[in-house]
Amino acid sequence: MSDFFHSKGKLSRFLAGKGxxxxxxVCVIGAGAAAWVAVDKTVDRIDESNRRAxxxxxxxxxxxxxxxxxxxxxxxxxxxxxxxxxxxxxxxSSSSSSSxxxxxxxxxxxxxxxxxVEAKAQPELEPSSFVLPISGEIFVPYSGGELVKxxxxxxxxxxxxxxxxxxxxxxxxxxxxxxxxxxxxxxxxGRTVEILHQDGITSVYxxxxxxxxxxxxxxxxxxxxGTVGEVPSEIALDPHLHFAIKVDGQWADPLKTMxxxxx
Numbered sequence: 322m323s324d325f326f327h328s329k330g331k332l333s334r335f336l337a338g339k340g341x342x343x344x345x346x347v348c349v350i351g352a353g354a355a356a357w358v359a360v361d362k363t364v365d366r367i368d369e370s371n372r373r374a375x376x377x378x379x380x381x382x383x384x385x386x387x388x389x390x391x392x393x394x395x396x397x398x399x400x401x402x403x404x405x406x407x408x409x410x411x412x413x414s415s416s417s418s419s420s421x422x423x424x425x426x427x428x429x430x431x432x433x434x435x436x437x438v439e440a441k442a443q444p445e446l447e448p449s450s451f452v453l454p455i456s457g458e459i460f461v462p463y464s465g466g467e468l469v470k471x472x473x474x475x476x477x478x479x480x481x482x483x484x485x486x487x488x489x490x491x492x493x494x495x496x497x498x499x500x501x502x503x504x505x506x507x508x509x510x511g512r513t514v515e516i517l518h519q520d521g522i523t524s525v526y527x528x529x530x531x532x533x534x535x536x537x538x539x540x541x542x543x544x545x546x547g548t549v550g551e552v553p554s555e556i557a558l559d560p561h562l563h564f565a566i567k568v569d570g571q572w573a574d575p576l577k578t579m580x581x582x583x584x
Contacts, residue, residue, distance in 0.1 A: 455487050457562075460484055461484035463576070464481070486559055491549040497518045510528065510563060511527055513526065514529060514547060525564070526564060527552055
């Protein structure tokens with residue numbers, strides 16, 4: 322009897338010392354077996370699903386829903402979505418085209434027109450024809466800036482006009498249309514009339530008597546402006562009219578300026 326209790330005590334001590342490890346080993350074995358069974362069943366189900374999917378016309382394959390990722394299908398993407406406006410380039414309407422054409426025509430009409438070729442090519446008016454102030458012999462010509470001996474003053478001077486021989490009282494005519502700009506009494510040249518013509522030409526009549534025009538008068542070609550008198554600085558010469566021309570204020574050859582020649 323004592324041996325029985327002694328053996329029981331040894332078993333209890335063994336279980337107390339080694340039993341924990343034994344229980345742990347039993348749990349590990351049980352968990353492994355359960356996991357194996359679960360894996361085996363899962364593999365069987367996967368194989369079964371694959372076999373069903375491989376069969377043509379399978380309802381499982383056709384009925385299996387595809388996963389959705391939040392993006393619309395291609396057909397849905399082309400459709401108008403609610404709440405989203407689609408902007409398209411508008412074709413120009415007939416009204417806008419007409420308004421554009423009207424604006425273009427208005428701008429064209431408001432632009433200044435270029436001068437026509439005919440207007441540009443229009444020739445300038447020809448000056449009135451010149452005539453000699455009196456008929457007679459030109460016995461002292463224009464010196465052209467060269468010095469000539471003045472027999473009255475007995476000195477060398479330029480002769481800035483032409484001397485036309487004429488008897489006192491001979492009518493003197495305006496050589497061209499113009500306006501009287503001066504009527505003066507010069508101590509050397511006598512009573513003088515100046516007439517301004519176009520193109521800056523001024524005719525000068527010296528040594529007059531009985532002047533018939535006044536400053537500011539408009540005169541016509543061949544209109545009488547006075548009569549032949551005396552030129553104080555040329556009194557030693559035969560009676561004559563001293564006639565000269567200025568172009569833009571400078572003395573010029575009277576015959577050449579008027580287009581006349583000495584006969």
